[in-house]
Amino acid sequence: MVLKLYGSRLTTATPTVEVVLIEKKIPYEFIEVNLFLFPDVAEHKTVAYKENHPFGKAFSVKSDVRATALFEQAVSIETTEFSPSAHKVEHMLSDILLGVPFNQAKFDVAIAGFSGTLDGYETILGKHRYLAGDELTLADLFHLPSAGRITQAGSNIVSTKGPNVARRWNEISSRESWKQVQDMVPDVLKTLKP
Incomplete structure (x- = not known):
C-alpha cells in the first residue's frame, strides 16, 4: 500500500513533507486538499477530511490507527x-x-x-x-x-x-x-x- 499524503502545495508544510519523502525515496500518492475556499466549505474543515486529521490542519498522512x-x-x-x-x-x-x-x-x-x-x-x-x-x-x-x-x-x-x-x-x-x-x-x- 502506497502512502497517501493529503495536503496543499500552496502551503509550506506539504512541500516540507514531500521533500523528505522524495529524499528518502518513499513512494506516495499526493491528494490535493482545497484549503482556500470560503471557511465554511474549505475541504480541510469537512467531516470527511477530519476522519484523517481530526484537527482539520493543512496536511495529513492517512494511516492505519x-x-x-x-x-x-x-x-x-x-x-x-x-x-x-x-x-x-x-x-x-x-x-x-x-x-x-x-x-x-x-x-x-x-x-x-x-x-x-x-x-x-x-x-x-x-x-x-x-x-x-x-x-x-x-x-x-x-x-x-x-x-x-x-x-x-x-x-x-x-x-x-x-x-x-x-x-x-x-x-x-x-x-x-x-x-x-x-x-x-x-x-x-x-x-x-x-
Whole structure:
C-alpha cells in the first residue's frame, strides 16, 4: 500500500513533507486538499477530511490507527524493557574499553536479566512475525545495535532463547542495511571480547 499524503502545495508544510519523502525515496500518492475556499466549505474543515486529521490542519498522512498503536507499543517495549536490560550487558563491554576487568559473574547476572526480557518477546513474537505485527518496522530495527553488541560479547541468547526470538533476530540481523552498518563499526569494537 502506497502512502497517501493529503495536503496543499500552496502551503509550506506539504512541500516540507514531500521533500523528505522524495529524499528518502518513499513512494506516495499526493491528494490535493482545497484549503482556500470560503471557511465554511474549505475541504480541510469537512467531516470527511477530519476522519484523517481530526484537527482539520493543512496536511495529513492517512494511516492505519491499529498499526500505529502497535508500532508505538513496540517502541515503548524497546525503550522500557529491552534497552535497560540490554544496556547492562553492553556497559560491560564499555568497561573493558576503559580498562575495567571483565567480571563473569556480573555478566551472567546481566544475561539472566536480559533472558527474562526475551521471555516477553517470545510471547509477543509468537503472535506475529515482528513486534508491531507482520511487517518490519523501525521498532524492530531499533534492537539491532544492542542485540548485536550482546552477540559480540559472546552470548548467543538472541539466536537461541526461543524459536520466535531466534527467527526474528536471524531475519533482522541478516538485512543488508545492518550488514552495511556492521562494516562501519570501528575496528576497536570489532575485536573487543570479554
